[in-house]
Amino acid sequence: LAKTTQPISMDSYEGQEVNITCSHNNIATNDYITWYQQFPSQGPRFIIQGYKTKVTNEVASLFIPADRKSSTLSLPRVSLSDTAVYYCLVALNNAGNMLTFGGGTRLMVKP
Amino acid sequence: EPEVTQTPSHQVTQMGQEVILRCVPISNHLYFYWYRQILGQKVEFLVSFYNNEISEKSEIFDDQFSVERPDGSNFTLKIRSTKLEDSAMYFCASSDIPLNTEAFFGQGTRLTVV
Numbered sequence: 723l724a725k726t727t728q729p730i731s732m733d734s735y736e737g738q739e740v741n742i743t744c745s746h747n748n749i750a751t752n753d754y755i756t757w758y759q760q761f762p763s764q765g766p767r768f769i770i771q772g773y774k775t776k777v778t779n780e781v782a783s784l785f786i787p788a789d790r791k792s793s794t795l796s797l798p799r800v801s802l803s804d805t806a807v808y809y810c811l812v813a814l815n816n817a818g819n820m821l822t823f824g825g826g827t828r829l830m831v832k833p
Numbered sequence: 834e835p836e837v838t839q840t841p842s843h844q845v846t847q848m849g850q851e852v853i854l855r856c857v858p859i860s861n862h863l864y865f866y867w868y869r870q871i872l873g874q875k876v877e878f879l880v881s882f883y884n885n886e887i888s889e890k891s892e893i894f895d896d897q898f899s900v901e902r903p904d905g906s907n908f909t910l911k912i913r914s915t916k917l918e919d920s921a922m923y924f925c926a927s928s929d930i931p932l933n934t935e936a937f938f939g940q941g942t943r944l945t946v947v
Contacts, residue, residue, distance in 0.1 A: 823875050
């Protein structure tokens with residue numbers, strides 16, 4: 723099981739770009755990297771997923787270097803409503819059906 | 834947008850009582866999950882379910898817990914004899930394919946054991 727490490731918390735201001743980096747040194751060949759967002763008292767919500775290089779959707783971008791030992795979630799121009807906990811997950815590389823959440827990064831966006 | 838729905842949103846029960854938490858996964862999904870989150874702590878995996886049987890379970894998911902898909906739409910988590918430490922948010926999730934994919938989570942049931 724690939725363990726992930728990410729900062730416990732980050733602060734930002736409205737309108738700024740926020741980059742949250744996650745390290746996963748023992749990621750396996752078949753593992754994908756997935757990011758979830760969780761607001762207080764709500765279930766986690768899928769943001770983005772990637773395998774290598776760069777992935778972009780309407781919400782965020784995900785940068786994965788060639789060695790895949792880390793990844794960076796980039797949130798462009800954050801707003802107050804982006805205040806949440808962001809989780810980096812690396813899925814099991816076998817037939818297991820579970821996502822393992824770590825501690826996440828608590829992002830606080832200030833006005 | 835399709836969503837996972839959970840009922841009730843909040844349940845208070847006395848220690849030792851049985852509770853059943855209900856979930857309606859997204860209709861075309863085949864993989865179902867229960868997670869829990871104790872206040873202020875991380876989201877913990879309990880169990881995954883596919884093809885009418887458990888495919889993975891964690892150490893938390895002991896004999897006190899059971900899951901069932903009683904009909905084509907509901908997915909339930911039963912706790913037979915609740916303990917104070919079972920107080921948590923319980924999240925149901927579903928996905929259309931397993932592993933490495935987007936799972937959709939419900940809004941959760943807050944279980945309070947008194």
